[in-house]
Amino acid sequence: MSSPREERVIEEFQRRRQTLLRNFALAMVLIGLGLGLRQLIDSYPNFLGIGVNTWRALSIAQLISGVVFAVTGFNQYKCPVCDKILRAHDKYYLGVAINPDKCPHCGARLS
Ligand SMILES: [Zn+2]
Known part of the structure; x- marks a missing residue:
C-alpha cells in the first residue's frame, strides 16, 4: 500500500508522462507535415498560388516547432521527487523510460 504522499508523486509523474507522450505525438505530426510539405512544393512549386519561399519557410517552421515540442516534453519528464530526467538504458524511446515503475x-515509486 502506498501513502498519500506517494500517491501524489505517482499522480504528478503520470501527468508529466502524458505531456511527454502528447508532445512526442505532436512533434511527429509536425515533422511529418513539414517533410510532406517540402515534397509537395518540389512537385507543385506554385501550390495554391503561394510562392515556393513561403511554403519553404512554413515547412521549416513546422520542423522547428516539432523539435521544440519534443524537447519541451523531454525536459519536463522528470521524477517529481528528485527532479532528474528519467533516462533509460533499456526499452529505448528517445533515451527515456516510457513506463518506469x-x-x-532515487527509487521513488512512479506507477
Ligand atoms: Zn527520483
Whole structure:
C-alpha cells in the first residue's frame, strides 16, 4: 500500500508522462507535415498560388516547432521527487523510460 504522499508523486509523474507522450505525438505530426510539405512544393512549386519561399519557410517552421515540442516534453519528464530526467538504458524511446515503475535515481515509486 502506498501513502498519500506517494500517491501524489505517482499522480504528478503520470501527468508529466502524458505531456511527454502528447508532445512526442505532436512533434511527429509536425515533422511529418513539414517533410510532406517540402515534397509537395518540389512537385507543385506554385501550390495554391503561394510562392515556393513561403511554403519553404512554413515547412521549416513546422520542423522547428516539432523539435521544440519534443524537447519541451523531454525536459519536463522528470521524477517529481528528485527532479532528474528519467533516462533509460533499456526499452529505448528517445533515451527515456516510457513506463518506469520506479525512478532510476532515487527509487521513488512512479506507477
Ligand atoms: Zn527520483
